[in-house]
Amino acid sequence: MRFGCLQVLLLASLGASGPVALAGTPATPGGAQAVLLQAAGARLLVELVDPAAPLFPGDEVGVYAADPRRDPRTGELVDGFRYAGDGTVTWRGPLVEVQLTRPGSLREGGALVIGTPLGRPPTPAWRPEPVVAEPEPLASVPAPVAEPPRARSRPLRSALAPLGRDLDGRVLGSVHARHLERFGGRRNALRTWGGFAGDGYDSGAATGGVAWIGRPRRGPARVEVGVEGLRGQRWVQGEGEGDEEWGLEPAVGYWMWSRVDSAGLGLAVFGGLGAGVDADGLALAWMAGVRTGDPDRSRIELWWEDRGGLGARAVLDGRVALADSLRLGVRARLGNLPRHDGDFLQTRADGALVASVDPAPWMTVTLAGGLGGYDLLLPDAGLVADAALEVRW
């Protein structure tokens, strides 16, 4: 308290104006506040906090760098500025380039103030003197020396790191930022879809649903909750003999559905749970898969989905972005959805071409069409067609 009063009196006596610096909160040196983007030797590329700051090529300036230091009494980190030398403004645009008279050790991303030149050598960064303990005269056994903490080993993260870079070694970046930039900051969407998958033998399933999709600013790339229904018919084996024992019966199921996608452009995992009812009562469903690539542009997804008693299938869905708003790809599904009830080959496959277009940032339309069945014969093939509409806000 005494020191605070003394400081106010001292500043008042010196005619200080503006906000009074309180203890532990140093005043900002006069000048233009900036952030150091890049440092290449003595050349600095900085971004001004106030783009209208009066700085012009040829101006002689002094550079002051934010340099937090540890209070030797309390051990706390205290903010402050260090005089980093004088220089000349050599380029002025959206950014400002400053050529220092001698290179200094500056931290990229750190705060700077570009102010009055002092004409003196820069202040060196503070380095505490190492304390050398003298051995005690009678000590015969050296004291154990504590090893410095080792960097935490992350073998899995290291092994997966190449997935997060392109072939030129560039880091692919954040899936969150890409989505927000691409769709104008819209983070919510309503997705409705429906379609039919037949197998050429009057059996197959129509599915449809509606879901809310949220894209958080951080954490999971996508969270989805919705309802989904499946109706169709499947072959079942009855009590009769020969061909009469076979018959078609309805296949029905309705679920509440959820899905979560991890963030990641190189490799992401996703999965979901569903619970509802089908002809046998309580129906549980789940799905799990992996994705590589940007989910809103070029990407490959492979997942397994299990609808309990109604069957399961594997899905491979790959799409390539041809333009900002158009993606084309292929989709293949292998499985037995809806599952038949009898002792015969149930696994079938379907393939479809998929087109996805964004007429506006708030809307995406996806269309898929192809054939499915038990072999590659046209008489045995069934039609596969589905569509989805996603509206964002």
Added chain:
Amino acid sequence: MVTQLLAVVLLALSTPALAGGFSVRSAYTSSYGPDAYGLVHVGAQAGPDLEVGALWVGGNQPALLASAARTLRLHDLLVVRGELLLGMLRREGPSGGFELGARLDAHALTVVVEGGLLAGLGSFAEAGVDTTLAEGWVFQPRLRVETWAGDRDPALRVGLGLRRETASGWWVEVAGSAGGRDVLHMGPGLVLALGRSR
């Protein structure tokens, strides 16, 4: 039926081909016996590291599959590629498989190793060394073991290929091979491929 499906796939993927990166790889392999097959692999690229396409195999065991591939640089000198395939065989029903490959760049030489497995169709393994003859010209000797087209006894083949790359990103490959399961079942093979890097 297979031809119609292939026409649809080719037509659909011709748009990406016109837009930028694509590849079309065709091959015919004969062993002068019952084992012969041809294939066409069409792919659209989203940059050099991701490709989506379709594979048609004809011959003893026709098949049509969707494919998706990702290429990774594990090291400055090492690039690996993985491809997933999912689709259907002509008679055997649904099928799936994978292909894995690696390229190790060592100055003027590039060591190439790849292999794959497709349920019901067979497997293959191939190795070779790419040599740059001149700017844009690459010589590609190959050694291949395969059981494709019927999953029969392994056949051993040797081949020589030539690849031409242009500054605008276009490339063409031509390769010829010979081999088979034994001296009575040997025959020629031919590979034609072209594409454009995006």
